[in-house]
Amino acid sequence: MARYDPSEIEPRWQAAWEADGTFAATREEGRPKYYVLEMFPYPSGRIHMGHVRNYTMGDVVARYKSSCGFSVLHPMGWDAFGMPAENAAMERGGHPRDWTYGNIADMRAQMKPLGLSIDWSREFATCDPEYYGQQQAMFIDFLEAGLVYRKNATVNWDPVDMTVLANEQVIEGKGWRSGAPVERRELTQWFFKISDFAEELLEALDGLENWPEKVKLMQRNWIGKSRGLQMAFGLVDGPEGFDRVEVYTTRPDTLMGASFIGISPDHPLARALERDTPEVAAFCAECRRMGTSEEELETAEKKGFDTGLKVRHPFDEAWELPVYIANFILMDYGTGAIFGCPAHDQRDLDFARKYGLPVTDTFVALEGGAPVGDVAFVPPKTEKVRWLKAFAWDEVATGEEAVDAAIRFCEENGVGQGVTKFRLRDWGLSRQRYWGCPIPVVHCDACGVVPEKKENLPVELPYDVSFDKPGNPLDRHPTWRDCACPKCGAPAKRETDTMDTFVDSSWYFARFTAPHAATPTDMAEAEYWMNVDQYIGGIEHAILHLLYSRFFARAMQITGHLPEKAREPFDALFTQGMVTHEIYMTRDDKGRPVYHLPEDVEGGKLKATGEPVEIVPSAKMSKSKKNVVDPVSIIESYGADTARWFMLSDSPPERDVEWTAAGAEAAFKHLGRVWRIAQGIVEEMESGGGIAAYESEGEGAATDGGDTLDLRRALHRTIHDVTMGIESFGFNTSVAKLYAFTNVLAKSKAALAARREAAMVMAQLMAPMTPHLAEEIWAMLGGEGLIANAPWPKADPALLVEDTVTLPIQINGKRRSELKVAKDLPKDEVEKLVLADDAVIKALAGGAPKKLIVVPGRIVNVVI
């Protein structure tokens, strides 16, 4: 008997799809469309299992929707700009462009054998001048629409390498290459005005019904709408030009518990003091040695510097509070100054204890309210508390009520103003790097900042650059910078900043609808294909990428590049989990960990030396931990269908999946079994004289003891369950149902025609997951045309109906017995049967039940 041989089957069917043009996305007015998109990959050079999982999920949806009659758009491209290309050029020589395009070629070659139903004719890379030229055109439109501006912002500066560092390049406050302490530095940078859309981006989240709640919640918190009080503390003998400190607070109700004023080291007052006081300058310099990330600020040890200045409390002229410069206060949020209320904020409390500042309780818990010790009392704002220092509300009130009353009181007494603020900051898009989309503007001495003329786009990156020196090669390029002013023609300088790579990925979904249009989008195409019906990607993009894309869709709509309906570009979002693997580790002579590839380990020992390895629990596959499995070698040994099947089985798509060699082996065995079952049916047909002879055999179903009917019932139940699984992103349950049906089919004694039909339908149900094997079985059993073009099977409702159900009988909530009854048996009939049940009679011991709960078709509970 022949064997299941994916290495022979898979290329054959891929060629057949190619020849048929099965996956070309065609715009057919009048036919419903479906746009499936997986977040496009960064071309690192090797695909990994995470890609296999991500793209397989998208492929299941794409193939399924196609079978359901939709015109499907399922494209692929490359998020090709970014730091790794420059790092590679610095570390190994070569050019970012060559490195990137080489990687794209490699990854495409690794991806094609997966048999994904992708329309490869739409492929592009964000580093293609054709793509980024259109991005530049849009940037100019955004600029003219007032959506872009310049302002100063802080960056991480490496004083040795003389270069700007990304947050991930700052390790424990030091530059990753130079090891030098990082400084904060101000640069003039380009910004998108995303904050103008804060309210709109927040409110529109409610309309995203098919987005995970957790993602919407994360975005809500990120946008961070708050209602608070903006007020001033009068400064006592402040330096020249400073008579007050403006603060913004969301807890004005705790004003009577104020203990100190904290200002950012970048606050104008701190800057002024810095000029005259060396101690202040030293402290601020120390603060500025921290990185710029919020995480670093928040986790660093809280430090303050007492400026010696005092402010007056607005409610009491005689009450003076000290002014501290504190390292954890952000100049970017609010006013860059806070008042500290230690009793009701843990950070303020830690600070107060450290510097011996007073801690005043303004409210306590209703019951057993004790004064604050080492833990601040921070109940939910909706909880009622007892106020010790209320100044405009009842003794017992919630935080919310108190805040409202405090704002009203302060406004009436001229102490401050109630304001709404957003945490969301404008999107800084400037990068001082080479490998990104050049910002298409020119700096002219006479005209200022002038956008490049659209006919001169793309402003292309020069190829002749070197990476032997740190910093941006565009800055030191001999000729590229020099140009003529687009307005007056005088000699001028090009902008050398390039765009954040998030810009590239904020509109690629729109570009896929017309990847080679001479404008950023083609409205007729966008009108047909938008929105993305199903977007699939990692949860790590829950905030930035998705929020930026939502902003871009709005900006593109305002500038005429997208239709109104694409304001929210992604109708449905699914966030898939990671692929994890155990980590194998030994230690070097200094006790430092040394990691080993799974392929070098066998039976807990290194293959080469026999040295035992420590097994570290599973984590996301990463090169540095070497817990990676190469999809290419998996495909070589088992075939793409096995890799796909395994990635879909067992773990729910939104959760992490652990790659195990045993699991892959099991998936392969199962596909072999399915193939053999089909082969067996073929052999029976051949020995019995061909398919035609069996066409009418199913009619005799009643004569075979019900086997044929049983098989058909199981089949239609499977059609129903598998379809539901795919529709609801429960691919693992679809796979489990297919396993179960395989067991039924393998044992079935049904008529041959019924078994043939069952095998063919099973192949159809498997086709979105294991498309090559499905085509092979379909062809073996005499199916017409490609299974990829066959319509999705429909479950016959008549075969799904079950006339009897088994009702579990619980006694006091524990299952004690069961009852087989007609499905629609009335409640009182069920009750009679329950009371006649042996176990119930025994438990009642002659008494009557306290309560009898009958949930029709589900369960019975007898309470005694």
Added chain:
RNA sequence: GCCCGCGUGGUGGAAUUGGUAGACACAGGGGACUUAAAAUCCCUAGGCGAACGCCGUGCCGGUUCGAGUCCGGCCGCGGGCACCA
């Protein structure tokens, strides 16, 4: 530190969304076939107990006739924190 998730047998997980916990599979044990092995097929299988049983979904508590599912607190792990993509 802040925001958001997740936690079920030896393992991955299922559970009609408040209704029989452990579907389906992996690993294990037993058997068939084979000179033998591989491959394949069949049976078994949460823990404890000899059995009618008792315990059991990270931990503690609550709501309910009934909780893996809802609520409160804790522990552990993961994602994000604005220049990684």
